[in-house]
Amino acid sequence: MFFDVAPLEQAAGDQVSVFHNSKYSEELRNTKAGILILSSQNVESSPSNTPILISESPYRSFALIASAFYPQAFSTSMNSTNDRIHPSAKLGTRCQIEPGVVIGENVEIGDNVSIAANTVIGKSVIIGDNTSIGANVTISHSLVGASVVIYPGARIGQAGFGFHMDESGHIQVPQLGRVIIEDGVEIGSNTTIDRGSLQDTVIGAGSRIDNLVQIAHNVQIGKGCVIVAQVGISGSTKIGDFSALAGQVGIAGHLNIGKRTRIAAQSGVMRDVDDGAAIGGSPAVTALQWHRQTVTLAKIAKGRK
Amino acid sequence: MFFDVAPLEQAAGDQVSVFHNSKYSEELRNTKAGILILSSQNVESSPSNTPILISESPYRSFALIASAFYPQAFSTSMNSTNDRIHPSAKLGTRCQIEPGVVIGENVEIGDNVSIAANTVIGKSVIIGDNTSIGANVTISHSLVGASVVIYPGARIGQAGFGFHMDESGHIQVPQLGRVIIEDGVEIGSNTTIDRGSLQDTVIGAGSRIDNLVQIAHNVQIGKGCVIVAQVGISGSTKIGDFSALAGQVGIAGHLNIGKRTRIAAQSGVMRDVDDGAAIGGSPAVTALQWHRQTVTLAKIAKGRK
Amino acid sequence: MFFDVAPLEQAAGDQVSVFHNSKYSEELRNTKAGILILSSQNVESSPSNTPILISESPYRSFALIASAFYPQAFSTSMNSTNDRIHPSAKLGTRCQIEPGVVIGENVEIGDNVSIAANTVIGKSVIIGDNTSIGANVTISHSLVGASVVIYPGARIGQAGFGFHMDESGHIQVPQLGRVIIEDGVEIGSNTTIDRGSLQDTVIGAGSRIDNLVQIAHNVQIGKGCVIVAQVGISGSTKIGDFSALAGQVGIAGHLNIGKRTRIAAQSGVMRDVDDGAAIGGSPAVTALQWHRQTVTLAKIAKGRK
Numbered sequence: 001m002f003f004d005v006a007p008l009e010q011a012a013g014d015q016v017s018v019f020h021n022s023k024y025s026e027e028l029r030n031t032k033a034g035i036l037i038l039s040s041q042n043v044e045s046s047p048s049n050t051p052i053l054i055s056e057s058p059y060r061s062f063a064l065i066a067s068a069f070y071p072q073a074f075s076t077s078m079n080s081t082n083d084r085i086h087p088s089a090k091l092g093t094r095c096q097i098e099p100g101v102v103i104g105e106n107v108e109i110g111d112n113v114s115i116a117a118n119t120v121i122g123k124s125v126i127i128g129d130n131t132s133i134g135a136n137v138t139i140s141h142s143l144v145g146a147s148v149v150i151y152p153g154a155r156i157g158q159a160g161f162g163f164h165m166d167e168s169g170h171i172q173v174p175q176l177g178r179v180i181i182e183d184g185v186e187i188g189s190n191t192t193i194d195r196g197s198l199q200d201t202v203i204g205a206g207s208r209i210d211n212l213v214q215i216a217h218n219v220q221i222g223k224g225c226v227i228v229a230q231v232g233i234s235g236s237t238k239i240g241d242f243s244a245l246a247g248q249v250g251i252a253g254h255l256n257i258g259k260r261t262r263i264a265a266q267s268g269v270m271r272d273v274d275d276g277a278a279i280g281g282s283p284a285v286t287a288l289q290w291h292r293q294t295v296t297l298a299k300i301a302k303g304r305k
Numbered sequence: 306m307f308f309d310v311a312p313l314e315q316a317a318g319d320q321v322s323v324f325h326n327s328k329y330s331e332e333l334r335n336t337k338a339g340i341l342i343l344s345s346q347n348v349e350s351s352p353s354n355t356p357i358l359i360s361e362s363p364y365r366s367f368a369l370i371a372s373a374f375y376p377q378a379f380s381t382s383m384n385s386t387n388d389r390i391h392p393s394a395k396l397g398t399r400c401q402i403e404p405g406v407v408i409g410e411n412v413e414i415g416d417n418v419s420i421a422a423n424t425v426i427g428k429s430v431i432i433g434d435n436t437s438i439g440a441n442v443t444i445s446h447s448l449v450g451a452s453v454v455i456y457p458g459a460r461i462g463q464a465g466f467g468f469h470m471d472e473s474g475h476i477q478v479p480q481l482g483r484v485i486i487e488d489g490v491e492i493g494s495n496t497t498i499d500r501g502s503l504q505d506t507v508i509g510a511g512s513r514i515d516n517l518v519q520i521a522h523n524v525q526i527g528k529g530c531v532i533v534a535q536v537g538i539s540g541s542t543k544i545g546d547f548s549a550l551a552g553q554v555g556i557a558g559h560l561n562i563g564k565r566t567r568i569a570a571q572s573g574v575m576r577d578v579d580d581g582a583a584i585g586g587s588p589a590v591t592a593l594q595w596h597r598q599t600v601t602l603a604k605i606a607k608g609r610k
Numbered sequence: 611m612f613f614d615v616a617p618l619e620q621a622a623g624d625q626v627s628v629f630h631n632s633k634y635s636e637e638l639r640n641t642k643a644g645i646l647i648l649s650s651q652n653v654e655s656s657p658s659n660t661p662i663l664i665s666e667s668p669y670r671s672f673a674l675i676a677s678a679f680y681p682q683a684f685s686t687s688m689n690s691t692n693d694r695i696h697p698s699a700k701l702g703t704r705c706q707i708e709p710g711v712v713i714g715e716n717v718e719i720g721d722n723v724s725i726a727a728n729t730v731i732g733k734s735v736i737i738g739d740n741t742s743i744g745a746n747v748t749i750s751h752s753l754v755g756a757s758v759v760i761y762p763g764a765r766i767g768q769a770g771f772g773f774h775m776d777e778s779g780h781i782q783v784p785q786l787g788r789v790i791i792e793d794g795v796e797i798g799s800n801t802t803i804d805r806g807s808l809q810d811t812v813i814g815a816g817s818r819i820d821n822l823v824q825i826a827h828n829v830q831i832g833k834g835c836v837i838v839a840q841v842g843i844s845g846s847t848k849i850g851d852f853s854a855l856a857g858q859v860g861i862a863g864h865l866n867i868g869k870r871t872r873i874a875a876q877s878g879v880m881r882d883v884d885d886g887a888a889i890g891g892s893p894a895v896t897a898l899q900w901h902r903q904t905v906t907l908a909k910i911a912k913g914r915k
Binding site for chain 2: 708709710726727728744745746761762763798799800818820821822838839840857858875876892904907908910911912
């Protein structure tokens with residue numbers, strides 16, 4: 001009997017999981033899932049004692065099963081009453097809640113928290129002490145730490161861009177995770193951070209995110225990172241501690257970016273990046289190679305007028 | 306006697322139109338406009354029985370005439386009363402309207418629609434059955450289909466970046482079209498979709514748009530398209546059915562992008578794209594050429610250290 | 611005795627300033643600051659009669675001193691009462707204020723101003739005559755001129771991405787300036803404009819800014835500029851009058867971009883730009899060079915298949 005869906009590394013014996021991306025081969029070997037969906041050519045890589053379901057389109061099959069467990073993935077998850085502040089919400093001491101703020105069911109807010117006008121906090125969100133939230137912000141499905149600063153218009157915790165697309169069309173993949181924002185994080189204006197699909201999206205302690213940044217579902221950002229305006233990070237990518245991403249960088253999905261990396265503005269990152277690396281360009285290469293390429297192309301073009 | 310302005314392919318005998326871009330030569334030949342504004346060198350291309358106005362700056366002249374027909378293009382178009390929900394608005398059954406929502410004059414909302422807190426629906430907007438709208442959204446001048454999902458902070462239907470700029474300065478071009486969102490569309494957080502100027506901006510059935518995407522006035526997106534985060538599509542460009550645009554792609558204005566195209570992340574598209582093409586790079590070329598360019602440059606740069 | 615912090619060119623005899631970027635050598639020579647923080651190797655460049663404080667990390671030291679003058683930089687700065695419109699706010703005649711609008715303490719609004727639903731105006735903001743503000747906008751720490759148009763979801767005047775980062779970690783730099791929006795400016799949907807840190811962020815008269823644009827602290831944009839969607843301008847950069855920046859351009863910080871410049875879409879600008887220049891590419895070069903580079907690379911790649 002199976003009761004839920006889960007990613008390979010988290011699935012228990014009563015849960016269904018999927019192998020759909022060769023980057024997760026190690027997770028496949030070690031999974032404790034009760035049953036696995038995978039394609040016929042990966043049968044031999046799966047743990048010998050785990051029952052399998054073979055599919056030509058494993059993620060599509062998984063999405064359909066997940067949809068059966070969670071029939072209605074989208075909900076505004078805000079307030080079910082006409083009260084602006086739901087009676088079940090708990091507020092700490094010395095909180096400053098401005099006009100027009102809407103706070104949903106079972107929300108828990110710490111001490112000395114300020115929430116500016118017309119911000120909306122969805123049901124069951126938890127917010128730590130000394131956190132400041134600007135005006136016109138939306139937060140749902142999130143666990144927000146202490147001393148966090150969220151600037152106006154940020155959108156945190158909505159469902160991500162979660163569907164499986166193949167020749168047969170789109171299938172919605174349930175988005176069931178949360179956003180975990182650790183202590184001391186800053187999140188810029190109009191930045192968007194989607195909730196995880198099966199795991200959580202995580203922003204590590206002390207990281208600072210500028211305006212208009214996109215952080216997709218399941219992204220994990222380490223501690224003390226700096227992410228400048230208009231960066232986009234695709235789903236399930238991990239960024240190591242103390243990394244610095246300059247403006248308008250784009251990072252593909254399912255990548256591992258090391259610790260203390262530095263990524264030049266407008267870079268397009270399509271591969272894993274080692275700890276401490278400095279990279280640039282689109283597609284991104286080492287900063288040294290990028291500089292050489294730029295100089296070389298300029299010289300050749302000049303010689304050819 | 307002329308009563309209105311219209312684009313070449315829609316103009317009737319009592320309407321003024323303009324020819325200002327050689328991409329529209331076929332529309333010029335077939336136009337039914339009552340009078341045409343064009344530059345002296347295009348006089349011979351215009352239909353022989355249509356009166357013409359010759360201008361050195363046809364679009365500027367057209368913008369001035371359009372402004373005379375529509376003296377005040379900008380209006381908040383929201384609510385003219387102190388009621389949050391205007392008495393003339395019609396709501397279907399089983400709708401869930403959360404606190405702080407503002408609904409303007411003559412809005413029509415179908416059955417089973419949910420609208421989350423602090424969202425603003427401007428006057429005369431029509432919304433179909435089973436549509437879900439997140440918190441802090443703004444919609445005006447729009448016709449929204451059934452089973453549409455709109456995430457928090459999306460801006461839909463505001464006037465586009467509409468002006469004519471030449472040596473004499475800027476002139477506002479009236480923005481009079483709507484946004485048509487067909488059934489089953491999803492629109493991501495903080496995405497912006499501007500209303501059309503003379504035609505409508507259209508998002509085809511089942512298309513999915515991620516967060517922080519910019520869709521300019523008059524853009525027409527086909528059915529079943531996938532548009533990843535931070536893409537920008539300039540005015541009047543058409544995207545064919547089932548095309549997939551990866552993150553941070555930019556597409557210039559007045560282009561025809563074919564059906565089932567695939568455009569790599571961060572590409573800059575400056576030309577029309579054929580059906581089924583896969584392209585990449587900035588400026589974008591075929592995916593094969595782009596790969597060769599990338600490899601070639603890397604090799605040459607390495608040889609030159 | 612020192613009473614405040616200020617940038618080199620504005621500092622008076624009772625103010626502390628800092629020299630931390632060689633681009634400001636001229637400002638250093640002419641400063642009237644009462645005391646200067648700089649590194650040991652710049653001691654000889656400072657005015658001979660000005661007391662100095664030597665630091666291995668001058669901006670870090672400055673940030674710490676500034677934090678002492680301004681202990682709490684972040685505040686929602688919105689409304690301190692339960693009134694949606696603070697009793698001390700002054701509104702002109704013929705204003706149209708829609709439902710859900712929140713207006714803070716000491717706000718001054720001119721005649722014939724319209725403010726659409728659920729917009730939030732922070733304390734002490736001043737707004738000129740005939741200005742129109744869309745729905746769900748946030749404005750704080752700003753001086754907005756006459757006949758300005760602000761589209762839905764714009765965020766104006768929040769604190770910028772202001773901290774000093776070195777090996778010892780991040781230190782918050784107080785953000786104390788304003789946003790000055792001159793007459794006739796248009797600001798697009800979900801665009802973000804941060805308040806200055808010590809100086810003001812300025813948008814010159816008649817400039818037009820499209821959707822989803824990021825304008826960082828201390829940026830100065832001249833008159834009549836056109837800034838297309840998704841452009842990002844980093845801190846302290848100046849853009850000359852009548853310049854046109856196409857979509858998705860990124861500009862590094864502390865640059866001088868001349869008057870009447872034209873910058874192609876997706877360019878990455880890392881150096882100063884002369885008046886009247888047309889540039890393109892990432893990193894950006896002259897439009898002519900960029901074209902040659904593109905053509906040359908295409909030819910070489912073709913020859914190598």
